[in-house]
Amino acid sequence: MSRVLVIGSGGREHAIAHALLKGERVSEVFCAPGNPGMKADGIVPVNLSLSNHSALIDFARDKQIDWVFVGPENPLIEGMVDDFEAAGFPAFGPTRQAAQIEGSKTFAKELMQRFNIPTAAYATFDTYDAALAYVQEQGAPIVIKADGLAAGKGVTVAMDEATAQNALADIFVDRRFGSAGSRVVIEEFLEGEEFSLMCFVRGEEFWPMPISQDHKRAYDNDEGPNTGGMGAYSPVPQISQTVITEALNTIIKPITAGMVAENNPFTGILYAGLIATVDGPKVIEFNARFGDPETEVILPKLTSDLGAGIEAILHGDEPEFTWDNERTTLAVVVASEGYPDNTHTGAVIHDFDCTATEAEHGTHVYYAGVADSEDDGQLRASSGRVLLVQTTADTVVDAQKIIYDILGSTDTTGMFYRHDIGFKALQ
Ligand code: AMP
Numbered sequence: 001m002s003r004v005l006v007i008g009s010g011g012r013e014h015a016i017a018h019a020l021l022k023g024e025r026v027s028e029v030f031c032a033p034g035n036p037g038m039k040a041d042g043i044v045p046v047n048l049s050l051s052n053h054s055a056l057i058d059f060a061r062d063k064q065i066d067w068v069f070v071g072p073e074n075p076l077i078e079g080m081v082d083d084f085e086a087a088g089f090p091a092f093g094p095t096r097q098a099a100q101i102e103g104s105k106t107f108a109k110e111l112m113q114r115f116n117i118p119t120a121a122y123a124t125f126d127t128y129d130a131a132l133a134y135v136q137e138q139g140a141p142i143v144i145k146a147d148g149l150a151a152g153k154g155v156t157v158a159m160d161e162a163t164a165q166n167a168l169a170d171i172f173v174d175r176r177f178g179s180a181g182s183r184v185v186i187e188e189f190l191e192g193e194e195f196s197l198m199c200f201v202r203g204e205e206f207w208p209m210p211i212s213q214d215h216k217r218a219y220d221n222d223e224g225p226n227t228g229g230m231g232a233y234s235p236v237p238q239i240s241q242t243v244i245t246e247a248l249n250t251i252i253k254p255i256t257a258g259m260v261a262e263n264n265p266f267t268g269i270l271y272a273g274l275i276a277t278v279d280g281p282k283v284i285e286f287n288a289r290f291g292d293p294e295t296e297v298i299l300p301k302l303t304s305d306l307g308a309g310i311e312a313i314l315h316g317d318e319p320e321f322t323w324d325n326e327r328t329t330l331a332v333v334v335a336s337e338g339y340p341d342n343t344h345t346g347a348v349i350h351d352f353d354c355t356a357t358e359a360e361h362g363t364h365v366y367y368a369g370v371a372d373s374e375d376d377g378q379l380r381a382s383s384g385r386v387l388l389v390q391t392t393a394d395t396v397v398d399a400q401k402i403i404y405d406i407l408g409s410t411d412t413t414g415m416f417y418r419h420d421i422g423f424k425a426l427q
């Protein structure tokens with residue numbers, strides 16, 4: 001039996017820790033910093049900062065942790081896997097260098113170019129004037145991305161030229177994204193259905209998960225600003241197996257082999273954000289980690305032992321991953337009012353009563369931005385995405401009914417959620 005330290009604090013880390021504890025292999029999960037909502041599932045939050053690698057390593061030593069799972073992108077990009085490995089702890093996730101596939105859009109684009117991986121045509125600019133001239137030459141629709149990490153908010157899909165110009169002004173003149181804004185990637189607009197394909201990866205070997213679809217816009221009907229993701233479901237019936245197979249062959253296989261060939265092998269979870277265009281699947285972005293909220297609909301489909309699978313990968317053995325490919329999983333995020341642009345935290349979290357469908361449908365609440373308030377000990381919203389309710393049912397409609405019944409009968413004052421998660425599967 002193993003003791004595992006999960007790094008991160010969101011719904012994704014809650015789902016990872018919960019799945020680890022469901023298996024036989026892992027007996028104890030600590031989550032740093034975690035959140036108090038996780039405690040109900042037997043996960044132990046550890047009040048240590050993500051940026052203090054040496055304190056985390058000391059904790060791992062102290063608690064005799066067997067291995068570490070690094071959830072979010074920032075610690076990966078800052079070399080947390082390298083640091084744990086140097087201290088003698090197996091850590092599941094890419095090295096600092098391999099995590100550049102998410103950390104730098106330019107790095108990812110150049111890698112894709114070298115290995116002929118289908119993606120939107122692009123150009124990179126360091127100045128406002130050059131970027132503006134390019135936008136005027138190309139016209140709209142066009143996509144503007146701040147290079148580096150901007151928490152999913154550095155992207156503007158401009159359907160007209162004025163929007164594109166405003167986005168450039170935000171980045172270069174107003175410096176809205178800080179240092180992430182010193183450089184911009186301008187991309188061809190890709191038209192088609194979007195989906196997320198995640199794989200367990202060890203160098204050239206990979207084990208794909210079922211696909212899922214996120215809902216990036218804040219409000220119903222895909223309106224409002226881009227967010228970290230407001231809900232997800234899996235499978236995505238409008239994406240055929242042929243498209244998935246093509247994506248594995250033309251994207252996942254060459255990118256993993258390419259990174260090995262360049263002496264920068266990737267181990268961990270590789271997330272491909274894809275668009276099924278008329279010319280086949282193309283890459284919008286790679287992430288070096290599990291997606292959030294995708295993880296919360298994918299891991300509940302896993303019918304094998306997550307901890308055993310990851311340990312096999314870490315030990316160089318053949319892992320086993322099996323999935324429930326029959327039923328639909330669906331999850332709806334509950335966010336603080338005003339998220340993402342003007343988030344008002346502090347809403348009181350009332351209990352979501354999942355008991356009616358827990359046994360048959362595995363209905364579960366995964367907590368993200370929640371904290372115990374100091375004055376009354378009450379669980380309160382502490383950031384944009386607060387929690388997520390997930391279930392498993394025969395159809396998208398059945399799953400929606402279960403979740404929206406629970407959400408509708410709970411007091412969510414001070415928070416909001418989308419009412420249409422899964423709608424594209426029903427069109
Ligand atoms: P990203 O942060 O790169 O995932 O972009 C956020 C969202 O913008 C994506 O989920 C897509 O919906 C959209 N997007 C990004 N790049 C493109 C593109 N080249 N063409 C069309 N839509 C895009």
Ligand code: GLY
Pocket residue numbers: 152214228229287290291292293294
């Ligand atoms: N849901 C998108 C992401 O995790 O980046």
